[in-house]
Amino acid sequence: MKVIISGCGKIGTAILQSLIKEEHDIVVIDTSANVIETISNRFDVITLCGNGASYDVLVEAGAKSADLFISVTPSDEYNMLACFVAKKLGVRNTVARIRNSEYNNSGFDYIENELGISVSVNPEFLTAKKLFDVLSLPSATSVENFLASDMEMIEVVVKDDSKIENLPLYELRKKIPRKFLVCLVEREGKVHIPNGNFIIKAGDKVGLFASKTDANEILKYFGYNKKRIKSIMIVGASKIAFYLSKLLIGAKSSVKIIDIDEQKCLEFSEKLDKATIVHGNGMSQELLIEEGVLSTDALVTLTGKDEQNVLMSIFANNKNVPKTITKVNREEILKLSNELGLDTVVSPKQLVADLIVSYARALESSKNSKIETLYSLFGGMAEACEFKILSNFKTTNVPLKDLNISKRVLIAGIIRNGETIIPCGEDVFRIGDKVIVITAEEPVYDLSEIIG
Amino acid sequence: MNYKLILSTVLKVIKIEAVLMLLPLITALIYKEDCFYSFLITMVVAFTIAHVVQKFIKPGEFYFYAKDGLITVSLTWIAVSLVGAVPFVLSGEIPSFIDAFFETVSGFTTTGASILNDVESMSKGTLMWRSFSHFIGGMGVLVFIMAITRKTTDRPIHILRAEMPGPIVSKLVPRSKDTAKILYLIYMGLTSILVVLLLFGGMDLFESLTHAFGAAGTGGFGIKNNSIAGYSPYIQWVLAIGMLVFGINFNLFYLILLKKIGVIFKSSELRTYVLIVISAVALITFNIYPLYNNFSSAIRSATFQTSSIMTTTGYATADFNAWPNLSKIILFTLMFIGGCAGSTAGGLKVSRIVIALKKIKAELKKLLYPNTVSVVKLDGEKIDEGVTSGVSTYMSIYFICFVILTVLISFNGLSFETTVSSVSACFNNIGPGFDLVGPTSNYSVYNGFSKIVLSIAMLLGRLEIYPLLLLLMPTTWKKK
Numbered sequence: 001m002k003v004i005i006s007g008c009g010k011i012g013t014a015i016l017q018s019l020i021k022e023e024h025d026i027v028v029i030d031t032s033a034n035v036i037e038t039i040s041n042r043f044d045v046i047t048l049c050g051n052g053a054s055y056d057v058l059v060e061a062g063a064k065s066a067d068l069f070i071s072v073t074p075s076d077e078y079n080m081l082a083c084f085v086a087k088k089l090g091v092r093n094t095v096a097r098i099r100n101s102e103y104n105n106s107g108f109d110y111i112e113n114e115l116g117i118s119v120s121v122n123p124e125f126l127t128a129k130k131l132f133d134v135l136s137l138p139s140a141t142s143v144e145n146f147l148a149s150d151m152e153m154i155e156v157v158v159k160d161d162s163k164i165e166n167l168p169l170y171e172l173r174k175k176i177p178r179k180f181l182v183c184l185v186e187r188e189g190k191v192h193i194p195n196g197n198f199i200i201k202a203g204d205k206v207g208l209f210a211s212k213t214d215a216n217e218i219l220k221y222f223g224y225n226k227k228r229i230k231s232i233m234i235v236g237a238s239k240i241a242f243y244l245s246k247l248l249i250g251a252k253s254s255v256k257i258i259d260i261d262e263q264k265c266l267e268f269s270e271k272l273d274k275a276t277i278v279h280g281n282g283m284s285q286e287l288l289i290e291e292g293v294l295s296t297d298a299l300v301t302l303t304g305k306d307e308q309n310v311l312m313s314i315f316a317n318n319k320n321v322p323k324t325i326t327k328v329n330r331e332e333i334l335k336l337s338n339e340l341g342l343d344t345v346v347s348p349k350q351l352v353a354d355l356i357v358s359y360a361r362a363l364e365s366s367k368n369s370k371i372e373t374l375y376s377l378f379g380g381m382a383e384a385c386e387f388k389i390l391s392n393f394k395t396t397n398v399p400l401k402d403l404n405i406s407k408r409v410l411i412a413g414i415i416r417n418g419e420t421i422i423p424c425g426e427d428v429f430r431i432g433d434k435v436i437v438i439t440a441e442e443p444v445y446d447l448s449e450i451i452g
Numbered sequence: 453m454n455y456k457l458i459l460s461t462v463l464k465v466i467k468i469e470a471v472l473m474l475l476p477l478i479t480a481l482i483y484k485e486d487c488f489y490s491f492l493i494t495m496v497v498a499f500t501i502a503h504v505v506q507k508f509i510k511p512g513e514f515y516f517y518a519k520d521g522l523i524t525v526s527l528t529w530i531a532v533s534l535v536g537a538v539p540f541v542l543s544g545e546i547p548s549f550i551d552a553f554f555e556t557v558s559g560f561t562t563t564g565a566s567i568l569n570d571v572e573s574m575s576k577g578t579l580m581w582r583s584f585s586h587f588i589g590g591m592g593v594l595v596f597i598m599a600i601t602r603k604t605t606d607r608p609i610h611i612l613r614a615e616m617p618g619p620i621v622s623k624l625v626p627r628s629k630d631t632a633k634i635l636y637l638i639y640m641g642l643t644s645i646l647v648v649l650l651l652f653g654g655m656d657l658f659e660s661l662t663h664a665f666g667a668a669g670t671g672g673f674g675i676k677n678n679s680i681a682g683y684s685p686y687i688q689w690v691l692a693i694g695m696l697v698f699g700i701n702f703n704l705f706y707l708i709l710l711k712k713i714g715v716i717f718k719s720s721e722l723r724t725y726v727l728i729v730i731s732a733v734a735l736i737t738f739n740i741y742p743l744y745n746n747f748s749s750a751i752r753s754a755t756f757q758t759s760s761i762m763t764t765t766g767y768a769t770a771d772f773n774a775w776p777n778l779s780k781i782i783l784f785t786l787m788f789i790g791g792c793a794g795s796t797a798g799g800l801k802v803s804r805i806v807i808a809l810k811k812i813k814a815e816l817k818k819l820l821y822p823n824t825v826s827v828v829k830l831d832g833e834k835i836d837e838g839v840t841s842g843v844s845t846y847m848s849i850y851f852i853c854f855v856i857l858t859v860l861i862s863f864n865g866l867s868f869e870t871t872v873s874s875v876s877a878c879f880n881n882i883g884p885g886f887d888l889v890g891p892t893s894n895y896s897v898y899n900g901f902s903k904i905v906l907s908i909a910m911l912l913g914r915l916e917i918y919p920l921l922l923l924l925m926p927t928t929w930k931k932k
Contacts, residue, residue, distance in 0.1 A: 023627075025630070033836070043607075044607065044609060044627055046625070
């Protein structure tokens with residue numbers, strides 16, 4: 001697929017890095033000659049130095065025959081204009097980053113339609129949503145909601161004193177009388193899809209496919225007995241903090257936001273009535289303790305500096321704050337998060353990159369099945385795809401045990417009429433079903449490719 | 453540096469080279485020649501060794517930086533030449549390994565300088581391998597590997613840059629692999645057209661293939677002692693034009709395929725190239741007319757020799773050694789200019805000359821009006837300061853290398869003209885020079901040491917100096 005990316009900052013580079021793994025033909029546009037030089041040395045793409053909203057530059061980049069145009073420059077207006085021009089030139093799909101909440105209101109559909117923007121992404125809101133999901137299930141290190149169903153993928157580390165240690169999975173299923181499935185296990189840095197004889201040990205990170213209502217109950221067996229999070233402390237009055245606070249306040253949690261910049265504090269206190277805003281340096285441990293970090297349920301560090309976020313979270317972990325979430329942008333630190341003993345780590349740019357990759361895959365998908373959504377799991381080491389079965393799909397109404405399904409994937413669920421079935425050998429695929437496929441190796445682009 | 457990945461790439465290239473030896477092998481089979489066995493042995497042994505060693509090294513990491521690219525390219529070219537020389541020695545047609553190495557380097561670097569006194573006595577298989585090496589070397593060995601194999605490295609641009617000649621390497625399409633494929637398809641397409649045209653001229657398939665390979669790679673190995681002189685005027689014209697075509701930047705052919713014909717007229721490199729050729733032809737025709745007393749043969753000889761030297765091919769239809777001094781000096785000058793960037797030709801490249809002249813103009817203007825600010829532009833686009841200074845640095849290194857090589861060759865004690873022209877002919881990948889190494893004679897007059905120096909000169913010229921220079925720098929190999 002021909003893809004044009006305009007703007008190659010943090011987010012643009014993360015998108016580029018993910019898309020290049022999918023073997024797309026990519027043209028990168030940026031106004032900075034230095035950025036362009038670095039990109040052309042690092043990636044196998046064509047680079048163009050210029051204004052991504054300019055007609056001439058877009059023509060030179062091949063917009064007339066491109067399939068996807070992504071504008072992720074820092075300016076919303078610029079991105080909208082670039083998408084508009086690109087669409088008029090003949091690009092089939094356009095993605096714009098639009099962050100300003102003043103655009104993201106009820107009239108936004110109108111803007112999207114008129115300007116020909118296929119998808120708009122707001123990395124900050126996306127991150128806030130993800131953080132909110134994690135905070136609603138604090139035992140998990142990560143939670144992924146499957147859009148089409150009431151199920152979620154919960155990533156959780158098995159504790160030393162859990163009741164299920166050293167049990168094979170088939171026993172586990174008998175022991176816990178709920179609808180769930182252990183899909184993935186991470187041990188010693190590698191992710192596997194386990195079979196029924198797999199024995200879980202303490203320290204393993206497992207991926208649980210379970211319904212939202214059962215989640216807390218199931219997690220008890222894994223050694224977790226956490227209460228709902230009611231009070232949250234956020235350091236850094238960023239856009240993410242704003243969206244997250246709104247979501248949390250909506251869920252009746254108490255929120256305290258700390259920031260070093262007085263102006264921002266004033267702004268926040270004007271916009272967020274129910275939150276407590278503190279003006280001070282979050283890096284000061286004394287201040288954190290004074291503001292009650294020891295009694296809070298969760299600390300979320302969202303300042304612009306990765307190092308500061310990491311240090312604050314480590315401090316909170318040592319003080320036994322029940323839940324800490326760290327925002328990290330640099331990959332180097334993301335990779336170190338285990339060594340640093342961090343609990344949950346989120347990377348906004350990776351969230352956006354995952355979203356765009358799943359969108360690009362959906363554009364490419366074949367006639368007999370369609371990728372609806374793609375979820376990146378275990379820090380990108382595994383994936384869950386939601387396929388929709390279309391009328392051309394061949395092997396419908398055949399029991400799964402009679403299909404030769406590839407060993408490298410797991411069919412975690414079949415969603416039919418809003419109900420999720422965790423399939424056994426007798427279940428069948430029907431037209432219109434949505435199928436959730438988990439893979440830990442090569443990505444799956446088409447459902448029929450896993451049926452050999 | 454990623455030694456494992458570099459080594460495994462080199463081994464991969466050797467395996468491919470062994471496969472490519474099928475062409476001379478088949479030729480030898482058709483003509484029932486003994487050299488069949490020397491090719492067979494070389495293929496089997498080289499492939500097996502490379503394959504076995506490759507099994508033992510697993511490149512764990514795929515990181516690959518600019519220096520890795522440069523080192524890979526220079527090591528590959530040396531390895532390919534060493535392996536390619538083996539059949540010559542085994543068949544006994546070139547008994548000395550140094551001679552065989554010289555001949556192979558000359559082949560792969562598309563120089564076409566030979567040490568053979570009697571080309572016509574060689575077997576057809578060997579001649580085919582000599583000419584085929586021009587074809588392989590012309591567009592680049594690693595570019596070929598990139599086009600046909602699965603992903604080799606994460607950052608193939610470093611290999612493309614190190615192997616493709618010219619100051620700026622621009623990709624045609626986003627992925628390097630696809631760019632390499634397109635380049636090779638254009639290359640093979642143009643070569644096939646040339647083969648057909650030569651077949652029309654009455655050459656048999658063997659002759660047209662070898663000559664088309666020689667012209668396509670701008671190499672210049674012939675299969676006759678008098679090069680092209682014995683062939684019909686039609687063939688001479690076809691080859692003259694053919695060589696000129698292969699001296700043009702291949703990116704332009706791609707743009708023609710995309711029906712963007714307008715770009716061709718905008719390319720100042722192409723304009724300059726054509727202008728230089730036309731003026732050289734005009735001057736030489738005028739200068740040599742008294743020798744021929746026949747306008748059509750004078751212009752044909754002038755065009756052929758100009759095209760052959762300018763594109764650094766080295767075919768000859770006339771003994772230009774016997775031409776008046778003006779013509780010889782013009783040809784000598786053309787040797788240094790060479791073809792366009794991104795072609796198979798050697799030399800300094802027209803685009804470098806254009807950029808250098810523009811830079812000189814800007815600097816002179818600055819002397820006159822010290823406060824002017826001027827930007828060097830090529831085809832309407834600003835040229836980065838890094839590129840212009842890169843061009844100046846390259847030219848300095850180029851002339852320093854030229855002087856050092858000339859001094860080294862002068863130890864052999866041959867005439868001034870022979871020494872200077874042989875270094876120029878090898879360094880610029882042309883082949884024949886003047887006097888003792890003129891078109892009617894060859895490099896067998898040199899001793900072993902000089903042949904090695906000249907082989908290095910050819911590699912330096914083909915790879916545009918830096919990769920090989922980096923290989924010789926001690927700091928490259930230091931651990932920290």
